[in-house]
Amino acid sequence: MTSLLQARRLSKTAYSALWSLPLPVWLAGFFLGPMVLLIWLSFWDVKNFLLTPDFQLENWQKILTAGYFWSAYARTAVIAASASVLATLAALPCALAISFFLSPRARMVLLGLFVVPFFTSYLVRIYSWQIYLTENGIVMKLMAAIGIETGSLLNTPLALMVGLVTLTLPLVIVIQAISLLSLDRTLIDAAYNLGCGPRRVLFATVLPAARPGIVLGALFAFIFSFGDFVTATYLGGGKFTTLSILIADTVKSGQQWPRAAVVALMMIVTLLLTALASITYAYRRS
Amino acid sequence: MAKTTLTRRSLLKTSAMAAGALAMPMIARAQxxxxxxxxxxxxxxxxxxxxxxxxxxxxxxxxxxxxxxxxxxxxxxxxxxxxxxxxxxxxxxxxxxxxxxxxxxxxxxxxxxxxxxxxxxxxxxxxxxxxxxxxxxxxGFLGISHNLDAVSVKEAMSYDMLWDAKHKDKVGHFDWHLPNLGVLSLRDGNAQPYDIGEGAWDRLQDTTLSLKPQVRGFYDYGGVLSSLKSGEVTVMPGIGEWITGVLRRDGANVTTTIPEQGGIQxxxxxxxxxxxxxxxxxxxxxxxxxxxxxxxxxxxxxxxxxxxxxxxxxxxxxxxxxxxxxxxxxxxxDGNAIDLIRKGRIHIRQLPVQQDLGDWNDFWSAYKSA
Structure with missing residues (x-):
């Protein structure tokens, strides 16, 4: 009897282990492995345009003391933070409407529609924005029709924001909407019963309760914007050197993959710290 | 007389043989x-x-x-x-x-x-x-490529026009330091644009940085073509007929001029x-x-x-x-490609002689970030 129980327990443990296996395997194969390789690569040397295994600190020293690295770093952080705030603010009314004012059927249709942009390549969507924003493009012509003369909007901070919000907005809306939909509705009823007006219900009950979703949405927008290369290149015209552009430049000239690895590691560390701080804040007891 | 019947098997066999025979020359040729x-x-x-x-x-x-x-x-x-x-x-x-x-x-x-x-x-x-x-x-030669509606050939005869206030935000760069710094080195008066001492290298960096307020963007091959064609950019130093020749085939009113200070080959x-x-x-x-x-x-x-x-x-x-x-x-x-070379107006593109290639690359990154 005891041995039967032990066998059953063992089989259950093996069963759970089998189901849990893909996650650590995936993490080891696609995150930890490449990460270790990247760290190792950052100490290598390049001799005659050929990567040579080595252990030297020169790449770190070169990048961390370069003024252009820190200016690109600050610029990337500011651009990503701005896009994140913009996407969060633009998504919020949309997510509130989806969660509280639409019928379940309409809600499903609309959430489905927000997934549609992902069917088209991001690069194609950014190229199509060029047609709108370029010299004598659609936006310039529409503005002229209503009497406002503008120059080309390409290669401006506005174009950068348009591209990054195009990338992140649908995802932020979906995350926020899921968070708002899972809200305990009795909290809202209780707030009304206690005499709160709609504005106070929104700011004192709904938004604090939906904080994890709002913060996570903003975090995803920041992560995608921080590492984006396409918008910075094709809507920013390479004029706003971000860290992704710096990586491409570093590799392009001199085949300096080790120095590019240093830039990439600095980006990863920044994103890990940002994610840690954001998640701590999102789930902090207020 | 023997009776011949066309069975399904014989039909398939005959067809396969015929197809094989027909394909033989192609197979032989492919081999x-x-x-x-x-x-x-x-x-x-x-x-x-x-x-x-x-x-x-x-x-x-x-x-x-x-x-x-x-x-x-x-x-x-x-x-x-x-x-x-x-x-x-x-x-x-x-x-x-x-x-x-x-x-x-x-x-x-x-x-x-x-x-x-x-x-x-x-x-x-x-x-x-x-x-x-x-x-x-x-x-090919690299000099100033320009939209003829905005910049005349006469105007493009000097690199100094790049700093003209009327071209603010209309100057573009092909995103590669070697041709850009080469032509700007010529503008600085360096007889050997890639063989320059430390003083001339410092001056070249200052010259280049002073151009940044005029710059609309830094483009790859496709971006250079589309920005010149759309009018987003009207003038680009350091490129040549390898771009404007392609655009002209498509009807764009563009050309490349080799300024008096010289061009790069x-x-x-x-x-x-x-x-x-x-x-x-x-x-x-x-x-x-x-x-x-x-x-x-x-x-x-x-x-x-x-x-x-x-x-x-x-x-x-x-x-x-x-x-x-x-x-x-x-x-x-007069004025043909060989004539320009013989008159000494053309300088061969080369890697920097007195500086490390990495220094030029680092400066270009710094310039883009400035």
Whole structure:
């Protein structure tokens, strides 16, 4: 009897282990492995345009003391933070409407529609924005029709924001909407019963309760914007050197993959710290 | 008389035999096709560039494209000898190909140098210790490329126009330091734009940084084409007919002017890869590319037009495509491409002599971030 129980327990443990296996395997194969390789690569040397295994600190020293690295770093952080705030603010009314004012059927249709942009390549969507924003493009012509003369909007901070919000907005809306939909509705009823007006219900009950979703949405927008290369290149015209552009430049000239690895590691560390701080804040007891 | 019946099995058997018989010449032909590999800049081994040779010699050329000479060197360094039969490279990288032992020596007697203008009989970048390693295929000049609706040829005769307030936010850059810093070095008055001392290098950096407020953006090949075509950018230093020639085919009113301070020359060439087992065929390819017919073809490649060193090729261009020939500088008389070289207005693009290539690259990154 005891041995039967032990066998059953063992089989259950093996069963759970089998189901849990893909996650650590995936993490080891696609995150930890490449990460270790990247760290190792950052100490290598390049001799005659050929990567040579080595252990030297020169790449770190070169990048961390370069003024252009820190200016690109600050610029990337500011651009990503701005896009994140913009996407969060633009998504919020949309997510509130989806969660509280639409019928379940309409809600499903609309959430489905927000997934549609992902069917088209991001690069194609950014190229199509060029047609709108370029010299004598659609936006310039529409503005002229209503009497406002503008120059080309390409290669401006506005174009950068348009591209990054195009990338992140649908995802932020979906995350926020899921968070708002899972809200305990009795909290809202209780707030009304206690005499709160709609504005106070929104700011004192709904938004604090939906904080994890709002913060996570903003975090995803920041992560995608921080590492984006396409918008910075094709809507920013390479004029706003971000860290992704710096990586491409570093590799392009001199085949300096080790120095590019240093830039990439600095980006990863920044994103890990940002994610840690954001998640701590999102789930902090207020 | 024996009775013959057409069964399903016999029908299938007969059909298979017939199909086999019909396909035999194609199979035999396919078996005899020789494959030759070519490491080349994008577009240089497309059908318009190689189909004629492929047909003549029953060869299939398989290209491996690269973007930038350093990527080419890295690809060669990572591949075993003999991977590439033909190497298409810019002149400034041929010396590095030689030093790294990536290319075979060539016999000058094999190629029609007599038909080339004298300036290309012994092109410096292609020879090392009096031995030939590369044969020039075509070349072009880099100066100021501009939209003629916004900038006249007269105005473009000086690089100083780039700083003119009316071109603020209308100056674009092809995103590569070597041609841009080369032409700005000429603007600074450096007789040898790539061989400059520390003082001149500091001055060049100041000159370049002072241009940044005028700059609209930094573009790759596609971006250069679209920004000049749309009018987003009206003037670009450091590019040439390899861009404006393509845009003009599409109806754009653009051209390239070589300012009085001078222009930069890029030079393409073919070499035979070290360890190639098809050196005879590779040599025939280079001979074909150097022949009058091959040269005429190279001047008109779809990827972009360029000037050719062959005198016979010039004659044919002037006779058959006078307008294209004129824009490229292939015409008789004063001001043609050879005349500009002889007058000393053209300087060959090369790697920095007194600074490390990394220094130029770091400065370009800093300039873009400024």
């Amino acid at each position: 005899s096709v020789t494959e030759m590999t070519m490491l080349a800049w994008y577009g240089q081994a497309e059908p318009d560039a190689v189909a004629e040779f492929e047909e003549l010699h029953n060869v299939k050329i398989t290209p491996k494209y690269y973007v930038g000479g350093e990527q080419m060197l890295a690809l060669l360094a990572q591949s075993p000898a003999g991977t590439y039969d033909l190497i298409h490279a810019d002149a400034e990288y041929v010396q590095q190909l030689v030093r790294a032992n990536f290319v075979e020596k060539l016999d000058p007697e094999d190629y029609p140098f007599d038909d080339f203008y004298p300036e290309f009989h012994k092109f410096p970048g292609h020879w090392h210790d009096d031995e030939l390693y590369a044969v020039i295929s075509r070349f 890029f030079t393409e060439s073919f070499s035979i890869g070290r360890g190639s087992r098809k050196t005879d065929l590779a040599r025939k390819f280079i001979q074909h590319a150097s022949s009058p017919a091959g040269q005429y073809n190279l001047a008109n490649l779809n990827v972009f037009p360029a000037i050719i060193p062959s005198k016979s090729g010039w004659e044919r261009m002037i006779a058959e495509k006078p307008e294209d020939a004129r824009h490229l500088g292939m015409f008789k008389g």
